[in-house]
Amino acid sequence: MKNYKYIPGIYITAILLLASCTKDFLTLYPEGSLNGNSFYKTTQDFQQAVTGAYTPLRDIANNAFWMDEMRSDNATYDYFAKDRGNAATENISTFLDESTNGIIQNRYQAAYVGIGRTNAILDRIAGFSGMTDSLKKTIVAETKALRGHYYFDLVRNYGGVPLHLHEVLKMEDSYLPRASVEDVYAQVISDLKEALDVLPSPQFTSASTGRINKGVVATELAAVYMQRGDYSSALPLLQSVAGMGYTLMTNFSSIFNPANKSADKNKELIFDVQYQSGTTGMQSSFIYRFLPNMSTSFPLLGEGVKFNINTYGGWNIPTDNLKAVFEPGDQRFDATIGVIEGTINSTQDFVPTKVVSAVNYTPPAGVVTKYFCRKYYFPPYPNINRNTDQNWPLYRYSEVLLMLAECLNETGKSGDAIPYLNQVRVRAFGDANHNITSANQEQLRAAIALERRRELAFENKRWQDLIRTGQAITVMNAYGITAKQKFSYLLPQSFNVTQNRLLYPIPKREMDLNKQLKQNPGY
Structure with missing residues (x-):
C-alpha cells in the first residue's frame, strides 16, 4: 500500500524505500512506504533511504529502450497486424509521438521520483548528528551523484526542466517554471563534481555490486562534458577511470550474462541497473x-x-x-x-x-x-x-575506451586515440589483424562512431550519439526514406525529423498540473 501524494514528478514528505542495506552492498528488498516525519532517526534510516533512491533507475530503464534505441536506426518494431493497440510505442520509433505518450510520461516521472528522494535525504541529513562526518559525507556524495544522474537523463531528453533542489513539503513549492538547459547542466556538473571528490574508488567485490563509486561518477561526468562538446574536460576524467582497475571481459556475450552481474566477476561493468527475479516486484522482463x-x-x-x-x-x-x-x-x-x-x-x-x-x-x-x-x-x-535477473548496463569499460579515443581525437591527439579504439576491436575479433593502424582526425572520428554503434548496440546509446554529433536529422531522415519504401504500413508523415524532434515533449500531465511550464517547440 502506498500512502504518498504525487504532484508534478515530486513526492511530498513521504519517501518510498527499496531496502535496508549495509554500508556497501546494494541489497534488494520489496518496496514499501514510510512517512518522512517518522523516518530519518538513525544512520540505518539514511542508508535505507539512499538505497531507495536507486529504485527509479529501474523505472527509467524499463522505458528507455523505446526512447533511446528505437528512436534510432538501430532498432524498429515487429508490425503485428492482429493487434494495433501499440500506437504510442510505435510512434516513438517513427517520430509521431505526442505529449500524451505514456512512455515519455513514465520516464519523466521516474526521474523526478528519484530527485524527490535524493532531495529529502540531503535536506534531512544536514541537521542529523547521529553518524560520523565521514559517513555523512559519503552518503551526501552518493546521493548527489544520483540526483545528478536523474537530471542528466531529464535534460538530454526534455531540455530545460524544473530544477528542484530541496524536499517538497508544500503544494505551492512543487510548481516551478522550467530552468534553462545551461542551469540544469550546471547543477548536474556541480552534483557530480562534489561526489567525485568524496566517493571511494571501485572495489570489485560482491559487497560493492550496484553502488555508485568514483569510477561511475568520473565516467558520467565525462559523458556530460562530451554531450556539451567539452572534450578537454572529459579527457582527464576518462584517463583516471582507465587507471581504476576496470578490464574487458574476454568473451563479449559473457558481459551481459546474469551469472556475471556481481562486481567481483565482471570488471567491465562500471554501472548497471540492478534487477532481481522472484515475487518481490524487482524483476526485469x-x-x-x-x-x-x-x-x-x-x-x-x-x-x-x-x-x-x-x-x-x-x-x-x-x-x-x-x-x-x-x-x-x-x-x-x-x-x-x-x-x-x-x-x-x-x-x-x-x-x-x-x-x-x-x-x-x-x-x-x-x-x-x-x-x-x-x-x-x-x-x-x-x-x-x-x-x-537481467540487469541493464549504463556504462561499461569498453565505452570508456571509446570515449577516451574520441576525446583524444577531438583534442588533436589522433595517434594517441588509436590504441584505445583497438583494445575494443581486438576483443571483438579475437586478434589484432583488424586493428586500425593510421587515420586522420576525420577518418578516425567516423571509425570511433561506427565502433560505438557496434559495441553498444541495444544499450540505449545510439540516439544520443546521433544528437551530440550533429547527425540525428540527416541520418534519421535518410533511414526513414528507406524504411517507408520497405514497410507499407508506415504513414507518409512518419520520420519527418526536424530540430524540434531532438527533444521529447514535456508530458501533457505535467503541463496540466503546472501552468508555469512551457511546451517544447513542435508539440
Missing part, C-alpha cells in the same frame, strides 16, 4: 519485450517455462541498417543479433521452432524468420512469466 509476438514460447525460453503465448514482445528489433555495419569475423554480431526460425499458423501467429546464429545466415525454404536482440537472451528462464 527485457527479453520478453525483445522476442517476437509468438503463439508459444516453449522452444525459446527453456524447459522450465510453463506459460504459453507471448504477446508482450516485438520491440527493439534489429534493423537491416544495423546488421550491415558489422564486419566479417566480428564476434559481437552473433552475440548481439539472433535469428528465430518458425512458421505462421492458421490464425496468423508466429510459431517459433529454434534460435539460430545470424552469421552468414540464409533462410531455408518454407521457413519464416524473425531477427531479435540477442544481447540479453540467456535461457532457460524460470516458470514465472516476464521475470528475470
